[in-house]
Amino acid sequence: MILHLPQLLNADEVRTARALLGDDAPWIDGRSSAGGQALAQKNNLQLAQDSEHGRDLQRLLLSTVQREPLLLSAALPRRIFNPLFNRYDSQHSHYGAHVDGAVLRSQATQEWVRTDLSCTVFLSDPRDYDGGELRVQDHGGERCFKLAAGDAILYPGTRVHEVTPVTRGVRLASFFWIESMVRSEEQRRILFDLDMNLLQLRAQLGETAQTTALTGIYHNLLRQWAST
Structure with missing residues (x-):
């Protein structure tokens, strides 16, 4: 099941997130957190998890997840991997087709989290960048998403997915994984x-x-x- 979650973040929360994700944020090479399969596919920037910016944004995202009844009903969370944040631009433009690791260790909590579900939260206005669609393989084909700032997509962690090249502007997003109480x-x-x-x-x-x-x-x- 692929589920669109409109306005997971409200307008004020999007503005707060974007202010913390400016050019002066502690961006690092996104490949530093990639596994072997994803390493050759990943070309983006990622916010340093242990930074003050990162911790503030993690708290913001986790608070929105806990109040969203549609996400809670669909995911039935047992554990949530601490939210991460990335940036795509013309120099750091894409993340090729890959499958997320089945089990990941959260740097924030040191817990191992089974990645039953993946969630991407769009933080940039789609008019501000070209390309940058989230492309997810679905049964019988693929689906592409480029949503309003604050909207999110929840999808099974088993799916092959990618971020298509950004050719203009900057695409900012958050992403995290959920281990569900119900594995199936x-x-x-x-x-x-x-x-x-x-x-x-x-x-x-x-x-x-x-x-x-x-x-x-x-x-x-x-x-x-x-x-x-």
Whole structure:
């Protein structure tokens, strides 16, 4: 499942993030965090994780994740890899096709995180740069995303994906991974669909015996499938 999350960050939060990601930010070669497969594909800049800028931005992003009900319903987070931040421009322009590592160690928490889901948060106005689409392989083809500043894409960590070359301007983004309580993509999709339909039923009918029973089914499935 690939899910668009509109305005994960509001306009004030986007402005705060962009101010901390200016030219004077502590940018380093993005290849410093790449694994063997990705090393030859990666040509971007990445914000130093242990910098004051990085820590402030990590707190900002994590607070938005915790308040976003759509993301929480779809991902059912168990652990979240500390958010990272990157920059693409005409000299550091792209990240070729790759698959993220299956298990990564968070520098912030020292925890190992299984990358069940990947999330990219767009921080630049799409009119301010050319290229820079996030291209994700989906069943039967590929999908391209170049979203408004503050919007995010959540997608399975198993998918081949890339950032196409930026030919004008600067593309700023955050990215992070989520280890879900429910490891199976298919089971997460069932739970998400059930949750979304329950919300619609409650909006139409209020709380009924049927919505209560369906809520019980949701939690019984979650109890059966979740690891905490």
